[in-house]
Amino acid sequence: xxxxxxxxxxxxxxxxxEENRTxxxxxxxxxxxxxxxxxxxxxxxxxxxxxxxxxxxxxxxxLWYLSGEEHIxxxxxxxxxxxxxxxxxxxxxxxxxRFWRRYPVPAEADRLPGESWPDPDSQYLNEEGTFDQIAxxxxxxxxxxxxxxxxxxxxxxxxxxxxxxxxxxxxxxxxVQDGRLNTHLQQRSGDIALGIPFNIASYALLTHAVANQVGxxxxxxxxxxxxxxxxxxxxxxxxxxxxxxxxxxxxxxAVEEKSGYTAIREWIEANAPPDPEGYDHVPGLLTQLxxxxxxxxxxxxxDRPLDSLTAADITLSGYDPAPAIDxxxxx
Ligand SMILES: Nc1nc(=O)c2c([nH]1)NC[C@@H]1CN(c3ccc(C(=O)N[C@@H](CCC(=O)O)C(=O)O)cc3)CN21
Ligand SMILES: O=c1ccn([C@H]2C[C@H](O)[C@@H](COP(=O)(O)O)O2)c(=O)[nH]1
Numbered sequence: 001x002x003x004x005x006x007x008x009x010x011x012x013x014x015x016x017x018e019e020n021r022t023x024x025x026x027x028x029x030x031x032x033x034x035x036x037x038x039x040x041x042x043x044x045x046x047x048x049x050x051x052x053x054x055x056x057x058x059x060x061x062x063l064w065y066l067s068g069e070e071h072i073x074x075x076x077x078x079x080x081x082x083x084x085x086x087x088x089x090x091x092x093x094x095x096x097x098r099f100w101r102r103y104p105v106p107a108e109a110d111r112l113p114g115e116s117w118p119d120p121d122s123q124y125l126n127e128e129g130t131f132d133q134i135a136x137x138x139x140x141x142x143x144x145x146x147x148x149x150x151x152x153x154x155x156x157x158x159x160x161x162x163x164x165x166x167x168x169x170x171x172x173x174x175x176v177q178d179g180r181l182n183t184h185l186q187q188r189s190g191d192i193a194l195g196i197p198f199n200i201a202s203y204a205l206l207t208h209a210v211a212n213q214v215g216x217x218x219x220x221x222x223x224x225x226x227x228x229x230x231x232x233x234x235x236x237x238x239x240x241x242x243x244x245x246x247x248x249x250x251x252x253x254a255v256e257e258k259s260g261y262t263a264i265r266e267w268i269e270a271n272a273p274p275d276p277e278g279y280d281h282v283p284g285l286l287t288q289l290x291x292x293x294x295x296x297x298x299x300x301x302x303d304r305p306l307d308s309l310t311a312a313d314i315t316l317s318g319y320d321p322a323p324a325i326d327x328x329x330x331x
Pocket of ligand 1: 191196326327
């Protein structure tokens with residue numbers, strides 16, 4: 001997907017050196033946006049291999065969001081990608097599905113005069129009194145597809161203020177135009193090497209699943225990322241970039257052929273302190289920039305209700321990626 005390579009290149013070309021809570025410093029760029037045509041194939045990156053365990057992690061993560069579960073007890077049987085942020089019992093400070101499917105609604109006594117809230121027998125309310133945003137948007141797409149209010153919000157300000165990991169992808173909107181289902185995602189913070197490839201594929205998959213459900217063809221995926229960043233490594237490796245970010249920007253800006261990215265990688269490996277664990281994502285992303293995106297794979301999702309979808313209902317075909325690249329996750 002060329003849009004991903006353009007994003008990587010843009011952060012390398014204009015990003016600035018920033019510190020953050022993880023202790024792994026970043027090169028960060030403000031406000032990135034792109035759109036992807038979902039009719040032109042499924043946007044699973046082909047410039048690195050995301051098949052097998054990685055694809056399974058991605059699919060299971062989306063099914064977990066849709067399950068509405070606030071814990072990862074079932075998810076962690078399938079993948080370890082959320083383990084570092086959960087406690088022994090599998091609970092998280094913030095779980096996407098909890099807010100997608102069970103957004104808290106004020107108790108009657110806490111409602112202000114004149115405010116509108118659903119009737120107790122509303123089809124969107126769960127038995128516990130929470131609001132099912134997915135049921136709301138599915139119903140809207142079926143009965144009122146021209147609506148411009150088909151928003152799902154994972155951000156609860158009071159939870160976010162206290163959480164160790166508030167949602168990164170925090171609001172999405174379905175928007176039907178020209179008879180096609182578009183999805184726009186708003187993300188406050190994006191880990192370009194690890195999180196973003198998952199986020200793109202995950203929301204593309206969600207768009208296909210919802211499109212199937214409501215009988216619409218897929219349209220486009222639009223993605224806005226506020227703090228788009230590349231992790232630079234721990235300790236001395238990370239701080240090496242503080243003095244070399246400007247030179248990196250110049251070198252990337254001057255590249256004319258893909259082989260130029262290999263030369264920058266060699267310059268880093270020859271000069272920067274070692275990074276045995278792979279917390280520096282720049283070399284692996286430069287490798288991806290040397291690669292040409294291949295034809296996109298296709299996705300097929302069995303025709304069954306969203307709530308009963310399993311991984312076996314989702315089939316990826318024609319995926320022919322370049323070799324895998326390992327990146328370590330900053331916690
Ligand atoms: N720094 C950071 N980046 C993230 O992308 C991220 C977080 N933290 N914290 C919460 C979630 C967890 N997510 C993650 C966590 C790990 C991988 C990861 O390690 N991916 C590997 C392979 C994973 C596998 O074995 O399936 C990859 O190569 O894509 C991806 C997304 C996305 N989020
Ligand atoms: O879906 C996700 C989830 C997380 N991320 C990344 C973005 C940041 O690198 C970290 C979160 O750290 P904050 O300090 O809370 O921003 O996780 C992602 O890219 N995609």
